[in-house]
Amino acid sequence: SIERDAEIQEARLQLPILGEEQVIVEKITEHDIVVIVGATGSGKTTQVPQFLFEAGYGSDAIPGLIGVTEPRRVAAITTCQRVKKELNIPNVSYQIRYEGDVTEDTKIKFMTDGVLLRELQSDFLLSKYCVVVIDEAHERSVNTDILIGMLSRVVPLRRKQNRPLKLIIMSATLRVTDFTQNSTLFATPPPVVDVGARQHPVTVHHNKETREDYVREAYKKVCKLHRTLPPGDVLVFLTGVQEINRMIHLLRKTFPEKAADEGDKEAEKTEDISAKPVQLDKYDPYENKDDSPTEVIVQAAAPDQTDTKEQESSESEDEDIQPTPHDRSLPLLALPLYSALPPDQQQRVFNSQSDDYRLVVVATNVAETSLTIPGITYVVDSGKVKTKEYCPVTGMSQFRVVWVSHASAEQRAGRAGRTGPGHCYRLYSTAVMGNVMEKHTEPEISKKPIDGLVLQMKNLNIHRILNFPFPTPPSLSLIETAEKELQFLDLLKPGQTVNNTPVNKITDLGKQCVHLPVSPRFAKLLLLAVEQNVTQFALTLVAALSVGHLFTGPIPAPFKPRAGHARLLGDFMVILTAVGAWEHSGAGQPWSAAHHLRYRALIEIRQLRRQLANILAQNHSVTLEPLLKPPTPGQITSLRRILTVCLGDHIGKLEEGTGSTDLYSTEVVEENVQLHRESVLYGLHTEYVGFCSLEQESTGVKMRVVFGVEEEWLPTLLPNKCTFSDPLDQPPP
Ligand code: ADP
Ligand code: MG
Numbered sequence: 001s002i003e004r005d006a007e008i009q010e011a012r013l014q015l016p017i018l019g020e021e022q023v024i025v026e027k028i029t030e031h032d033i034v035v036i037v038g039a040t041g042s043g044k045t046t047q048v049p050q051f052l053f054e055a056g057y058g059s060d061a062i063p064g065l066i067g068v069t070e071p072r073r074v075a076a077i078t079t080c081q082r083v084k085k086e087l088n089i090p091n092v093s094y095q096i097r098y099e100g101d102v103t104e105d106t107k108i109k110f111m112t113d114g115v116l117l118r119e120l121q122s123d124f125l126l127s128k129y130c131v132v133v134i135d136e137a138h139e140r141s142v143n144t145d146i147l148i149g150m151l152s153r154v155v156p157l158r159r160k161q162n163r164p165l166k167l168i169i170m171s172a173t174l175r176v177t178d179f180t181q182n183s184t185l186f187a188t189p190p191p192v193v194d195v196g197a198r199q200h201p202v203t204v205h206h207n208k209e210t211r212e213d214y215v216r217e218a219y220k221k222v223c224k225l226h227r228t229l230p231p232g233d234v235l236v237f238l239t240g241v242q243e244i245n246r247m248i249h250l251l252r253k254t255f256p257e258k259a260a261d262e263g264d265k266e267a268e269k270t271e272d273i274s275a276k277p278v279q280l281d282k283y284d285p286y287e288n289k290d291d292s293p294t295e296v297i298v299q300a301a302a303p304d305q306t307d308t309k310e311q312e313s314s315e316s317e318d319e320d321i322q323p324t325p326h327d328r329s330l331p332l333l334a335l336p337l338y339s340a341l342p343p344d345q346q347q348r349v350f351n352s353q354s355d356d357y358r359l360v361v362v363a364t365n366v367a368e369t370s371l372t373i374p375g376i377t378y379v380v381d382s383g384k385v386k387t388k389e390y391c392p393v394t395g396m397s398q399f400r401v402v403w404v405s406h407a408s409a410e411q412r413a414g415r416a417g418r419t420g421p422g423h424c425y426r427l428y429s430t431a432v433m434g435n436v437m438e439k440h441t442e443p444e445i446s447k448k449p450i451d452g453l454v455l456q457m458k459n460l461n462i463h464r465i466l467n468f469p470f471p472t473p474p475s476l477s478l479i480e481t482a483e484k485e486l487q488f489l490d491l492l493k494p495g496q497t498v499n500n501t502p503v504n505k506i507t508d509l510g511k512q513c514v515h516l517p518v519s520p521r522f523a524k525l526l527l528l529a530v531e532q533n534v535t536q537f538a539l540t541l542v543a544a545l546s547v548g549h550l551f552t553g554p555i556p557a558p559f560k561p562r563a564g565h566a567r568l569l570g571d572f573m574v575i576l577t578a579v580g581a582w583e584h585s586g587a588g589q590p591w592s593a594a595h596h597l598r599y600r601a602l603i604e605i606r607q608l609r610r611q612l613a614n615i616l617a618q619n620h621s622v623t624l625e626p627l628l629k630p631p632t633p634g635q636i637t638s639l640r641r642i643l644t645v646c647l648g649d650h651i652g653k654l655e656e657g658t659g660s661t662d663l664y665s666t667e668v669v670e671e672n673v674q675l676h677r678e679s680v681l682y683g684l685h686t687e688y689v690g691f692c693s694l695e696q697e698s699t700g701v702k703m704r705v706v707f708g709v710e711e712e713w714l715p716t717l718l719p720n721k722c723t724f725s726d727p728l729d730q731p732p733p
Contacts, residue, residue: 069115
């Protein structure tokens with residue numbers, strides 16, 4: 001039996017969920033599927049696996065693993081450590097994509113949702129497990145949604161085999177009807193256990209004005225709070241590693257960690273953290289897709305779970321806080337918290353409470369619901385979150401800092417009321433909250449272009465997407481369009497016929513594309529470019545198309561090709577020239593400004609190129625060349641052919657003189673689409689053009705990012721459908 005530490009036992013008894021242990025265990029005995037709802041910090045993640053273990057799951061009576069999935073790596077690792085410590089047994093393990101400590105004796109296994117999804121591919125019945133707990137279901141990450149859909153089918157199969165698999169879905173919010181009132185998913189609605197919340201009142205203060213530099217605002221707020229308010233630890237919400245490190249650096253310069261002079265060892269230790277090279281969390285979409293989001297926007301919270309009173313801040317916003325360097329009388333320990341932080345440093349935020357100083361944890365939104373830091377009295381909320389956004393036209397995803405939803409803001413405020421009454425300082429006005437911020441955050445699945453998702457599901461052997469029990473299904477026509485497009489790109493091919501409909505299967509090429517964090521179309525482009533030895537150019541093009549607008553004004557003449565092959569590469573040549581010229585110029589900010597280039601975009605292109613090159617290098621001989629040479633005529637032709645293959649459903653025939661075209665695509669024939677005036681090919685006598693995207697303008701539909709296509713590459717061009725032989729098989733024109 002379990003012998004817990006006295007101190008741990010006492011802490012457990014404070015958790016609301018402890019009072020529900022019996023109810024939870026009974027419900028799980030009676031039902032195969034149970035939903036548990038409880039406010040953040042009520043003890044779901046750390047306690048439910050222990051309840052299951054003590055109820056005999058994983059023992060000889062009910063053999064199998066207790067599996068717990070988390071959308072974030074940070075939660076998988078730290079909760080594993082915590083539960084191991086609380087249970088005082090060694091059989092608690094974790095598994096994230098590349099690492100883990102699972103052994104034959106493991107009883108409880110914490111993992112990212114991506115890990116369990118992959119296990120489903122080789123063992124659809126999850127025969128190793130007796131229980132699966134899907135944690136943080138309210139976040140509605142695509143992986144979690146798909147897992148719930150798949151498990152809804154696994155559970156009845158296991159019941160039939162007389163080896164029941166229990167499924168527990170845990171959510172921090174009461175918005176669970178997508179799971180419970182969804183008869184496609186669960187024919188009988190699963191019971192919901194509401195753990196209830198023990199929440200103290202939190203007074204909310206808004207800034208009168210909303211300043212752009214929220215890191216600076218947060219710093220000023222923490223300094224003022226630290227100098228004037230009674231003891232109590234602080235949790236600051238920022239959006240990413242760089243911001244967090246900047247904030248910590250500022251705070252460490254302003255306040256000492258210890259009141260006296262001794263103890264500088266500790267200071268050195270923490271300095272190491274900020275001195276570490278900044279981690280590239282901004283572009284890790286591959287990690288996100290496959291394993292665990294480093295930062296994902298969090299789903300809606302029931303606003304009534306947090307008892308908040310709103311109150312306009314009475315302080316003058318113009319008063320500038322002048323930090324006195326090293327205020328020795330006011331010790332403060334500032335610690336970072338984000339997903340990419342090494343586990344021992346993550347653990348520090350839980351072990352660093354002390355009466356000797358004020359603890360300030362500067363976190364991303366992992367602290368919103370994934371991890372509860374005990375004893376927080378003050379929350380400082382930037383109101384921002386870094387989220388992955390998709391451009392439906394290019395199919396590229398991109399990280400952006402956006403306003404959180406009301407529901408998230410309420411969750412964040414609630415962090416201040418766990419152990420006693422607290423205060424939340426919002427660095428944005430009530431007007432921003434009322435007019436700009438959304439009420440709830442949409443499930444990730446409804447924001448994602450469906451082609452990448454469909455390909456991923458096919459890779460998981462889910463063949464009939466239309467029948468898949470999504471908690472929130474994407475529209476059917478979108479699924480069909482995506483399948484057609486993927487088939488066109490040779491990433492899917494018709495397989496067996498089921499009920500008179502051929503079922504598409506993933507091709508070998510499709511399987512390779514799944515590993516690249518860009519839309520399938522651009523993944524294929526990269527793979528073809530590797531084959532044709534034009535990788536460096538393709539990396540730049542794909543990266544550039546993914547970071548949004550490159551130019552801040554009219555394209556400077558030197559970037560526009562004037563003649564020959566380069567001209568036929570069209571707007572793609574402009575991108576190559578602009579990015580290449582900037583790198584050769586020394587990659588400075590003034591140069592980019594002088595050439596109407598967005599500096600931030602250029603930096604991001606550089607980072608994304610590096611990341612894509614690293615992934616390609618895992619299976620191909622690819623090295624990144626930081627400085628781009630101009631492409632030779634032969635390379636330009638190769639690039640055009642690859643583009644024709646990958647954008648073959650985006651081809652138009654220009655009518656003489658008018659610059660307008662009928663468009664041939666797999667899906668629709670648009671009429672009278674025009675070249676954009678900004679295009680290099682505008683006014684040229686190019687007959688066929690391929691393009692990246694369409695844009696609706698007041699004067700009509702315009703093609704953007706255009707290149708020239710040779711007629712002989714398109715032998716059979718049919719209205720409404722273009723089938724043409726692979727231009728890569730033909731000799732150059
Ligand atoms: P929930 O999943 O409902 O949000 P948790 O189980 O994560 O709640 O947290 C329950 C309690 O356990 C909280 O008070 C939290 O501070 C504490 N806790 C969680 N992880 C750790 C850890 N790694 N070290 C110390 N305390 C922890
Ligand atoms: Mg939790």
